[in-house]
Amino acid sequence: MTPFIAELIGTMLLILLGDGVVANVVLNDTKGNNGGWIVITTGWGLAVFVGVVVAGPYSGAHLNPAVTIALAMAGKFAWGGVLSYITAQMLGACLGAFLVWVMYFDHFQRTNKPDSVLAVFCTGPAVRNYISNISSEIIGAFVLIFTIFYISGAEITPSKTPVGLGSVGAVPVAFLVWVIGLSLGGTTGYAINPARDLGPRLMHAILPIKSKGSSDWSYSWIPIAGPVIGAAIAALLYMQFR
Numbered sequence: 268m269t270p271f272i273a274e275l276i277g278t279m280l281l282i283l284l285g286d287g288v289v290a291n292v293v294l295n296d297t298k299g300n301n302g303g304w305i306v307i308t309t310g311w312g313l314a315v316f317v318g319v320v321v322a323g324p325y326s327g328a329h330l331n332p333a334v335t336i337a338l339a340m341a342g343k344f345a346w347g348g349v350l351s352y353i354t355a356q357m358l359g360a361c362l363g364a365f366l367v368w369v370m371y372f373d374h375f376q377r378t379n380k381p382d383s384v385l386a387v388f389c390t391g392p393a394v395r396n397y398i399s400n401i402s403s404e405i406i407g408a409f410v411l412i413f414t415i416f417y418i419s420g421a422e423i424t425p426s427k428t429p430v431g432l433g434s435v436g437a438v439p440v441a442f443l444v445w446v447i448g449l450s451l452g453g454t455t456g457y458a459i460n461p462a463r464d465l466g467p468r469l470m471h472a473i474l475p476i477k478s479k480g481s482s483d484w485s486y487s488w489i490p491i492a493g494p495v496i497g498a499a500i501a502a503l504l505y506m507q508f509r
Contacts, residue, residue: 270326270348274355275362277322278330278462282363283370284314286387286467290367293383294374308452312445319437328437331460332356333498337412340502353462360466364388367467368474381480388467390456390490391483400486403454404493405500407447411459412501414443458490465491 288310291299299306315330322328327344329335332353338344367387368375378384385391392400418439448457458464465487472482 268325271351271355273322273325274329274352275359277318277326277328278356278359278466279363279366280321281314281318281330282360282463282467283366284317285311285463286364286367287370288314290371290374290387293378293386294371295377295379297371297374304453305449308445308448311448312441315444316437316441319440323437326352328440330356330359330462331494332462333408333412333460333494334415336495337416337498337502340499341416341506356462357466360462361470364467364470365474368470368476376477379478381478384476384479385471385481385483386456388471389464389483389487390458391486392455392489393453395486397486397489400455400489401493401496403451404458404490405497407451407455407457408459408494408497409501410447410451411443412498413505415440416501416505418443455489455493459494459497461491461494463490 288299288307291297291310292302292307294300318330319328322330327338329338329344329352335344335349335352335356339346339349371387375384375387382391444459447459451457468482468484468487471479
C-alpha cells in the first residue's frame with residue numbers, strides 16, 4: 268500500500284458508498300427509494316468514515332483535492348505530492364462511480380428521469396444562481412477544511428500520551444461531513460470536493476446509461492472552484508491564528 272494507492276482506494280470507497288446511497292434513494296424500485304435527505308447525508312458521512320479508515324494510515328486520507336491543496340498551503344503537506352494525490356483521487360472517484368453504475372444497473376434501467384440519474388453521480392443546485400451556488404460551496408468547504416485543521420488526536424493530559432483510538436479516529440471527520448450535509452447541503456448538494464463531483468460527472472458522460480440527459484457541464488465549474496476557494500480561505504485564516 269502506497270499513499271497513491273491509498274488515496275485511490277479510499278476515494279473509490281467514498282464515492283461507491285456516497286453515490287451509492289443517492290442511487291438507493293433516487294432510483295426506481297430500490298429498497299431505499301424515497302428514503303430522503305437524512306438517509307443521503309448519513310450515508311455520505313459514513314462513506315467518509317470508511318474511506319478515512321482505509322486510507323488514513325498510509326496517505327492521511329485526504330480523499331479530496333481541496334484538502335490536499337489546503338494542507339499544502341498551510342505547510343502540512345509537500346507541494347511535490349499534490350499532483351499525485353489529486354490524480355489518485357480523481358481515478359478513485361471515477362472507479363467508485365463506475366461501480367455504483369454496475370451495482371445499480373437494473374435500477375438505472377428502470378429510471379426514466381434524467382435528473383435523477385444525474386443526481387446519483389454529481390451535485391446540482393436546488394435554485395440555479397451561480398453567485399449563490401458558488402458561495403454555498405465556498406462556505407461548505409471552508410467549514411470542512413477549517414475544522415479539519417483543528418481535529419487532533421486524543422491524548423491524556425498533561426503527559427500528552429496518545430490514546431490508541433485506531434479507526435475511531437475517523438469519526439470526527441464523518442460527523443463533520445454529516446453536519447455539513449444536514450445544515451448546509453440543501454442549496455447545492457454540498458460537493459465540497461472537486462474529485463467527488465468531477466470524476467462521477469465524467470463517468471455519467473461516458474457510461475451507456477439509459478435515459479440519461481445532459482451532464483450539466485455549464486454548472487460543473489461550481490463544485491470545482493467553490494471548494495478550492497473555500498479551502499484556500501480556510502488555510503489562510505488558519506495560518507493567521509496558529
